Amino acid sequence: MITRSALMRLAQVLAPFVLLAVLWQIASFNFPKYLFPSLVDVFTHIVAIFSSWTLFSEVLATVGRITAGLIGAFVGGAMIAALMFRYRAVDRFLTPILNFFQGIPALSWVVFAIIWFHGTEARIFFIMTVTSLPAFTFQVLDALRGMSKDLVEMVMSLRPTRVKMLRAMILPAILPDILTAWKVNLGNASRVVVVAELVGATGGIGYELLQQQQVFDMAGALAWTLQLVFFVLITQRVIAFIEQRAFRYRAVSERAL
Amino acid sequence: MTQQAEIHFDRVTKWFPAQNEGAEPFRAVDGLSLDITRGEMVALLGKTGCGKSTTFNLIAGLLEPSEGVVRVQGLDPFSNFNDLRGKIAVVFQNDRLLPWRTAIGNVELGLEMLNKTATERREVAQFWLSRLGLSGHERDFPHALSGGMRQRVSIARAFATDASILLCDEPFSSLDEITGQRLREEFASLVRENGKTAVFITHSINEALQIGQRVVVMTRPARIAYDVRLGGDAKSAQEEIRSRIQDVLAA
Numbered sequence: 001m002i003t004r005s006a007l008m009r010l011a012q013v014l015a016p017f018v019l020l021a022v023l024w025q026i027a028s029f030n031f032p033k034y035l036f037p038s039l040v041d042v043f044t045h046i047v048a049i050f051s052s053w054t055l056f057s058e059v060l061a062t063v064g065r066i067t068a069g070l071i072g073a074f075v076g077g078a079m080i081a082a083l084m085f086r087y088r089a090v091d092r093f094l095t096p097i098l099n100f101f102q103g104i105p106a107l108s109w110v111v112f113a114i115i116w117f118h119g120t121e122a123r124i125f126f127i128m129t130v131t132s133l134p135a136f137t138f139q140v141l142d143a144l145r146g147m148s149k150d151l152v153e154m155v156m157s158l159r160p161t162r163v164k165m166l167r168a169m170i171l172p173a174i175l176p177d178i179l180t181a182w183k184v185n186l187g188n189a190s191r192v193v194v195v196a197e198l199v200g201a202t203g204g205i206g207y208e209l210l211q212q213q214q215v216f217d218m219a220g221a222l223a224w225t226l227q228l229v230f231f232v233l234i235t236q237r238v239i240a241f242i243e244q245r246a247f248r249y250r251a252v253s254e255r256a257l
Numbered sequence: 258m259t260q261q262a263e264i265h266f267d268r269v270t271k272w273f274p275a276q277n278e279g280a281e282p283f284r285a286v287d288g289l290s291l292d293i294t295r296g297e298m299v300a301l302l303g304k305t306g307c308g309k310s311t312t313f314n315l316i317a318g319l320l321e322p323s324e325g326v327v328r329v330q331g332l333d334p335f336s337n338f339n340d341l342r343g344k345i346a347v348v349f350q351n352d353r354l355l356p357w358r359t360a361i362g363n364v365e366l367g368l369e370m371l372n373k374t375a376t377e378r379r380e381v382a383q384f385w386l387s388r389l390g391l392s393g394h395e396r397d398f399p400h401a402l403s404g405g406m407r408q409r410v411s412i413a414r415a416f417a418t419d420a421s422i423l424l425c426d427e428p429f430s431s432l433d434e435i436t437g438q439r440l441r442e443e444f445a446s447l448v449r450e451n452g453k454t455a456v457f458i459t460h461s462i463n464e465a466l467q468i469g470q471r472v473v474v475m476t477r478p479a480r481i482a483y484d485v486r487l488g489g490d491a492k493s494a495q496e497e498i499r500s501r502i503q504d505v506l507a508a
Contacts, residue, residue, distance in 0.1 A: 157317050
């Protein structure tokens with residue numbers, strides 16, 4: 001049974017979106033369609049995307065690119081972070097390089113990728129990986145450095161193998177930071193993928209946005225943008241669910257901060 | 258090294274590098290020689306900062322001596338680290354329970370390192386939790402347990418591996434007096450019942466006299482200043498030892 005407080009929480013979440021939708025709809029009555037299309041038009045486009053496999057496969061292509069890029073960046077970043085954590089010299093050598101990489105705008109990477117690579121997928125995978133890798137590296141490195149020395153020593157006193165140390169201590173200790181890193185990088189990656197597809201692809205949400213811009217179809221542009229937003233929201237919910245299950249050991253104070 | 262020595266220190270010195278520029282390296286242990294025989298319950302007593310915990314970490318193999326030799330059951334605990342798996346159990350000053358594991362999960366930790374089966378782990382962990390009065394709390398996470406209960410879980414974790422050597426670093430110092438006293442008594446009787454060799458680090462004279470069959474008093478940097486076996490129960494003898502220890506510590 002849905003409780004009154006659950007309904008209140010739902011209302012609090014929905015209220016700003018309802019307000020935004022109402023304001024948009026009012027604007028659509030007073031401005032031309034190419035500036036503020038009716039929400040009905042936007043909804044029709046969304047339904048069309050979901051109903052046509054050809055269109056929906058464009059959404060899946062973008063989702064696949066984000067996922068592949070983030071996995072590549074995470075695996076690479078985690079390995080580099082482990083080396084930096086283990087070897088001081090590697091840390092000293094790589095930190096300035098990673099900082100330098102972080103300063104390069106995503107759009108520059110898009111240009112480099114177009115020059116360096118021929119295939120669309122290779123270009124986008126490279127862009128997605130190289131833009132998320134430094135952040136993942138620093139986040140995993142911080143998580144490793146933040147592990148409790150007391151707990152590490154306690155587990156070490158039991159003389160674990162490397163695999164057991166990883167399973168019993170390291171992974172559970174850094175998991176909260178890893179999930180936070182995924183949440184942050186997911187948002188960034190969804191923005192970068194659109195830029196990459198806009199310039200360097202012949203399919204995907206970014207490419208479709210370019211098509212809508214060329215015909216001044218604001219309803220279509222919004223519908224495609226919302227596909228990406230839906231993906232990010234669904235993924236964030238999945239991560240939140242994992243957090244809820246995995247971190248139930250955390251004590252919760254009755255008095256909020 | 259005496260033949261039966263379970264733990265052997267021969268002129269062991271431990272230096273730590275200077276933490277700040279211009280500072281001198283720090284010598285925590287200075288030429289320490291000590292033999293502890295099998296089944297002995299030894300209290301290492303000294304003031305705060307006298308190198309007791311460094312000595313403890315040298316026995317546990319978590320630190321390497323700068324000079325001298327450390328042997329545990331004839332092995333170098335630092336370089337033969339894995340060979341001593343399951344032979345040394347440690348109870349730390351604070352409970353050091355993994356917050357993401359339940360009480361029973363924490364007790365099972367050491368058994369996991371020894372590749373015990375899940376059933377065996379569960380049975381042994383359950384036994385030790387109930388032996389320490391924690392039946393009904395197996396599924397509780399550490400944050401839901403009191404300080405005394407958490408320390409009991411950490412004692413259960415140490416006993417569960419059935420290691421022949423127990424190292425204890427002031428495990429009851431953070432507990433209130435009554436809980437500490439009760440746990441101390443339980444701990445001492447468990448050590449005796451199970452025939453363990455125990456090294457108990459403390460800065461409390463009362464605790465050392467209560468728990469140790471032998472008291473080793475250390476001065477700073479860690480070096481033996483007084484080493485006494487507590488033979489009889491005669492109150493006058495105990496008082497004499499206490500007075501001697503107080504003199505050594507005050508010197």
